[in-house]
Amino acid sequence: MSQVFNFSAGPAMIFPEVLHKAQAELTNWLGQGVSVMEVSHRGKYFMELIAEAEKDLREVYHIPDNYRVLFLQGGARGQFAALPMNLIGKKGKALYLNSGHWSATAAKEARNFAEIDEITIVEKGENTHITTLDFSDIADQYDYVHYCPNETISGVEIFEIPNVGDAVLVADMSSNILSREIDISKFGVIYAGAQKNLGPAGITLVIIRDDLIGHARKETPSIWNYAVQRDADSMINTPPTFAWYLCSLVFKHIKAIGGLKVIAERNVRKAQALYDYIDGSQLYRNVVAKENRSTMNVTFVTGNPELDAKFIAEATAAGLQALKGHKVLGGMRASIYNAMPLEGVEALIQFMKKFEAENLA
Known part of the structure; x- marks a missing residue:
């Protein structure tokens, strides 16, 4: 096995340059003679690190000044609960757009805390596709509208931003965060688990508009209260310092290679090459409509479960892991x-x- 390529859906691979940088600094960070994992999260050096990480992220993602950046814990699942506790207000309910497993899971969790309406926007089958994204006629009934732009399981991606009029749009971008440039101002909240594009598992990014902070219901636990976390620099308890540090290195690396335009071009080139081969193949097939094919998660089958299993085993032996x-x-x-x-x-x-x-019969 000459080289291993890791196709894991998450935790996923991290840029080798970032891992090598972390390796070199592992026992002697900033000449301190200790690891970044061993220093106080409220010490001078770590506070400088998190300030620079936010600055780099804002630059890379073009985050407007009226948005706060929080680095939290609990993964995207934690945000499934935090969102209704913080955002449900006078209207008393939210709308969830169901495009697959994770958007449905988010809606299920939110129902523990609020009234939730759910609309299925995906039609499954041999041409799986998104049916509609215009909710401007009903969105004002809700405190927020939630969707998942990229469904990792089915390989369905939504490239167009849903039309919700003046309503608050919330997006779970765990699997396509920083994969291309977006207009942050179209969203009220963007959140993402780190373990696919940001860094290692254990830290969660929340980008939230200022006016949406400070309205949490009284019983909201402090760790899920956006105002409390904002005022504490995302550190009301000891944060996952090593994960935060690695995310900071990822942001710097993205800046160094040319930003999200370069990242997006690479992602499109990779995905297109793989889809082109699948489309021309006599053995493999992908059932997602071309306009909704994910650039992050490419799904395919042979149509024979036993042959699929053989493919996975032989691919793993060839150094192509987690397929x-x-x-x-x-x-x-x-x-x-x-x-x-x-x-x-x-x-x-x-x-x-x-x-x-x-193996073609």
Whole structure:
């Protein structure tokens, strides 16, 4: 096995340059003779680190001044509960757009705290696609409208921002955060678990507009209260310092290679190469409509579960790891987040060609 390429859906691969930088500093961070994991989170050096991390993220993502950046814990699932506790107000309910497993899971959790309406916006089948994104006629009935722009399990991505009029739009961007430039001002809240494009598992990014902070219901736990976390620099308790540090290195790396325009170009090139091969193949197929195919998670099957299992086993032996699809759908899934190089996708395509030639009936 000459080189391993990790196609895990999350925790996913991190830029090698970031890992090498962390490795070099592991026992002697900033010449202090200790690891970043061993210093006080309220000490001078770590406070400087988090200030610079936010500055770099704001620059890379073009975050407007009237938005706060929070680095929290609990993953996206924690935010499934935090959102209704903080955002449900006078209207008393929220609208959830169901495009797959994770948007449905978010709605299920939110129902523990508020009245939730849910609309399915995906039509599944041999041409799985998003049906509608215009909710301007009903959105003003709700305190917020929630959606998941990229469903990792099915490989469905929503590239167009839903039309919700003047309503508050909330997006779970755990699997496509920082994959391309977006207009942050179109959203009230963006949140994302770190373990796909930001860094390691254990820290969660929340980007929230100022006017949405400070309205949490009285019984909201302080760790989920956006105002409390804002006022405490996201540190009402000891944060996951190493994860925060690694995220800071990722932001710097993205800046160094040319920002999100470069990242987006790479992501499109990788995804297009893989989809083009699948479309021309006699063995593999992808059932997502071209306009909704994810650039982050490419799903495919052979149509034969036993052959799928053989593919996964042989791919793993060839150094192409974590290609097994989610248990909900089966088949294969190649997660090609920001850190996956084009060489990894090319290696996968070459293996797929070889496997097809050897197994096509």
